[in-house]
Amino acid sequence: MSKQLDAIMRPKSIAVVGASTKEHTIGSDIMKRLQEYKFNGNIYPVNPKGGVIEGIQSYTNITEIPGDVDLAIIIIPAKFVLSTLDECNEKGIKGICVISAGFKEAGEKGAQMEKELAAKLKEYGMRCVGPNCLGVVNTHPDIRMDGCFAETLPERGNIGFVSQSGALGGGILNILKDLNLGFAQFISIGNQADINAETAMEYWENDSDVEQILLYMESIQNPSNFRELATRISKNKPILALKAGRSAAGASAASSHTGSLAGADKAANALLAQSGVIREYSLKNLFSTAKVFANCPIPKGDRVAIITNSGGPGIMATDAICESGMQIAQISDQTREKLISFLPAAASVKNPIDMIASAPIEHYKQTLETVIADENVDMIITIYLPFLGLKDIDVAKALMEIKKAHPEKPVIGVFMTKSEFFTEISNMEVNMPFFMYAEEAAEGLKRLNEQRLWVERPEGKIPSYNVDKEKAAKIIKQSLAENRAQLTTLESIDILEAYGIRACKYGLATNEEEVAKLGNEIGYPVVMKMTSKTTSHKTDVGGVRVNIQSEEQLRAEYQDLIEKLTEKNLIEGLEGVIIQEMVKGSREMVCGIATDPQYGPMMMFGLGGVFIEVLKDVTFRIAPLTDVDADEMIKSVKSYELLKGARGTKPAQIDQIQETLLRLSQLVSDFSFIDELDINPLLISEKTGEGIAVDGRIKVRLEEAKEALGGCSCSCDCCSC
């Protein structure tokens, strides 16, 4: 894998097919950039008209080029690209970058051409960036390839950057320098006919030149592959992603709670969180975070010290640190004494450490050095506000000098000064990030802390439980035989039980005598619930009766239900009523499965009952879940506090709830055609603390289910289907 992309990212020679002498064209700009940036190899312009282009004799055809060619950058009109690939193949070229537009993005004809392009790449064993892209860059001194038509020459740094939008990628390259952000490699993936973000991540995994990965994505091509790669790579290299198109996802037409609360962006969010990818919601934040990772080690903890020469920004930094969930460090006595020894009496040696406005450079240096040495401090924000006669850039240099000698802890400078300072800084080599505002620094430290927590997080495993898969399959087949995508409550609960999920005791009755018999067997109080093939929201039609205390009451409720349903013309689909043990508990949780068209099955957990869709205290993860995922899901909702046993309630069995989620995950792994599943409520028993499925609803994708279960949809035991 690694080697395959070398032809593109580490070429020894490049053919520019469509090189041009015409100013302000891409064919001219690419030639200029390659030369200006001093590409470390041969450049062969190719143009059917021949002639000298940017001082180099061009070739009318690739095949005429005398030496070996690693990479062909193709800029000619789309219709000529396919035949050019044939020539590239003839010449033995393995690396391709198609800048030309006019493919998938340009309609049906272009899409067809892109298919043919992909087929040819496969046939010829080529790797390709594009089409419809901005190009590729590698700033390594041995390579120095600017194969890109952005305005600015690239700045050297440690970032591997993938952009799905070409124009945006160009815009970004233009501003990175201003932000003091260099990069190692840049790939504008364009239409992703071959190489995509995942390919790039894998390529950079063992490339020591790339220390952090930045992604601008509008879609994720293969979510499960992305998850696997990102989970692994992010343990060693931070991955920051801006995933745009959040609001584009239309309202879901799902019929379940889980489904209606899901939606594509929830899925993307879950996937990124599970994979250790730091998600940013604006380019501004993406770059700020990258700047912090480029210049800071991962901290050992979350205790932050603030050094300032002005009270106001110290307060603002404290606010921001606290609101980011980090701690204001408790400065040690030793540190405090040392600070007192050289700072003036008016200074405050509590955190924030206020050296007062007149603090000279020497105080900045001594204070930073003293605070870095404090074992109670993991990260530091140093604030500078202009003071008469003290130059911002001198203060910055002094701080960097101390930082150089103590690289072990993250230090961020907040310099509330003129933009000239930042311009000056952007032309210097720095070893710490500088921001204008305290909030930006706090945000950066928060990200460092998140990466620390991710690196420390155990990998987790996907457990496999002993379940009665056959029984579940048989129940589903029965439903398929009747062409029902929506399983009945009874079937749903039976499947949950087959998968070892604790559901409350129950039985189905279809007439009054059976009802009474079941009630007596289970023992009062009981709950009676209708189960119907046509009505799914039972509560809305009065189909749920709770706290039935006696046989007499049970009979009366049953008679009343039948009467009501007859009145409402809903008696037709009635399958019977479920008589259920009445589980006592005031805490109603919910868990379930929804299916995202792109990301596949995703799991939900959170607060259930009437609050579900109002309070939306739920969380999502893509299936399959690891034990760590399940644990995080439970702990990440606000109502986890309720589970822990707030205000005298019995603490819930967190392990058992975790297992419930994992067993559900196994269920949807075994039967991937399950489209939606709701356990609502998963009632927390006040007696045992168990989470008990009191109600369940499962819906499958009919055609897919039929196919998966062997084409045969009978429910017999005699055949092997």
Place this chain on the structure above:
Amino acid sequence: MSKQLDAIMRPKSIAVVGASTKEHTIGSDIMKRLQEYKFNGNIYPVNPKGGVIEGIQSYTNITEIPGDVDLAIIIIPAKFVLSTLDECNEKGIKGICVISAGFKEAGEKGAQMEKELAAKLKEYGMRCVGPNCLGVVNTHPDIRMDGCFAETLPERGNIGFVSQSGALGGGILNILKDLNLGFAQFISIGNQADINAETAMEYWENDSDVEQILLYMESIQNPSNFRELATRISKNKPILALKAGRSAAGASAASSHTGSLAGADKAANALLAQSGVIREYSLKNLFSTAKVFANCPIPKGDRVAIITNSGGPGIMATDAICESGMQIAQISDQTREKLISFLPAAASVKNPIDMIASAPIEHYKQTLETVIADENVDMIITIYLPFLGLKDIDVAKALMEIKKAHPEKPVIGVFMTKSEFFTEISNMEVNMPFFMYAEEAAEGLKRLNEQRLWVERPEGKIPSYNVDKEKAAKIIKQSLAENRAQLTTLESIDILEAYGIRACKYGLATNEEEVAKLGNEIGYPVVMKMTSKTTSHKTDVGGVRVNIQSEEQLRAEYQDLIEKLTEKNLIEGLEGVIIQEMVKGSREMVCGIATDPQYGPMMMFGLGGVFIEVLKDVTFRIAPLTDVDADEMIKSVKSYELLKGARGTKPAQIDQIQETLLRLSQLVSDFSFIDELDINPLLISEKTGEGIAVDGRIKVRLEEAKEALGGCSCSCDCCSC
């Protein structure tokens, strides 16, 4: 009022007391700034040593100055300030600005001096900015006063800016120019011995030179005065505030839910929201918003059009607009047709309008002009990404040209280009704000929209209900007579009823026979609740028994309670049990009163029951509430959806709940010593939709209550107390 501050903000002559020839001192800098900025009046340096300072002959004493002096800027050591005031008085000076530090901020002695200073100001009828401040600025061409020692000369604009932190204020002045933000007047209020943010706001209310007001505050001096002023002024001039010190508020030791969920920052937040002040949480956002208000009219609606030359930023802008609660405008057919007539076929004429990368300046102009004219569009974001041969500054100028001819709608430019562009822009006169990122533009439009909603918001009034104030007073007195700050449940509910708040039917019983009698009177099912002078969280000790169906069960529960309390040694404080009608309803809300030491009584409303402190779906407003405040409170919590009648429940009587809040507000206005009050739950009756107080707890501040209720704390009817 207006006239009073003129001596400081519009002086015709200034004495600089403490003017100095020594470089890099404040006494030298102030002299320089006044002259460099070309103050439009006489400058009189005063220094006991005499001599020429910055080219002007100085005076050894203020009284020697020949002409009239409006403003004295005082920079001498704190200990000489008081006597200088005497001399100022002798000279007839009415405007003072004390830059000198060493007052309240420097300990007890300084605080004493500040008190004397305040007394002198009053005695002499002077107005004063400071002490411990940075100075004052007025950029009006007729005045041109830079009486401030920031590094940069001020830039002219329409902002009135108040900073509580001196150093920070200086930092801010330094960067405002970079941000292309000018201001009209600046007041560094320092220790606020006299003039504070409120004084400044009032001064600027009718000053046409100030079109928006920016506040950096660490505290609010007189919350109710602030509220009155801000509510009125913000209807005409946007007020933006950064209130720092959010996390500084320690954990509250309150015993009620309302109290424990409150806290100083909630109070500040409530106050600002009620007063129409736009609260920002970072200086960065404060300035961004100011930049938008400086260059945009208030829109007529919330429909945003996006014009772009690149898809990616268009998507990001869409995301940001939707997440800010605004709408993506539906472009009219007419506009679409017109756009199609000149844009290339590859362009997208849906919103976002993607003119594609190669869009020339002419397309920018035509598109913006066409979209401004569309009646379906209220606000516009125009995005530019660098494209070969197109200069960013030219595009910006073209946009501003169109904007000039159509000033009626807000237009923001998002230019994802080099920082040189922003430097260039900052030296130009602009008529629209420019940002680097789409999210910044969306944030700005969101603020404009908030201001629109505030201006449209009815003023509201504080109603006065017929209540039985005497009865309430009598009940409280009874508690005071026993030295109880915490009223019993019974007393609390009686007070609520006296104020016309719907509480459920109840009675107090102190023995089993009374219990049974009451139960039979009220009718089953009933609830039994202990009421105790020593135990406040009844549920935790098993003191609440619900759904009691019969006299037999009621007697059994009562016996059991007495037994349990005896076991736990809690029988002592038992006052009896309340037998209550059992209101059926699944929706438990909460409302209450908490007292903030600085902001006074504040009201809470939200989701009650076990969820209160876990889900924190509550909102706060400072009392007294207007009807509009109460309405907004109800509608601003997530659980409002539950009140509307989600999933087949009965819609709650919103008006009645609103009245409940307003009656509570009246209660705390009448008895301002009420420290905490909880109605939890305020149960929504499934039968009527009413909010019914099922439980109530009131706590008073004992000493204050005794004083307020006339010193006498007896509960007799015979005296007039």
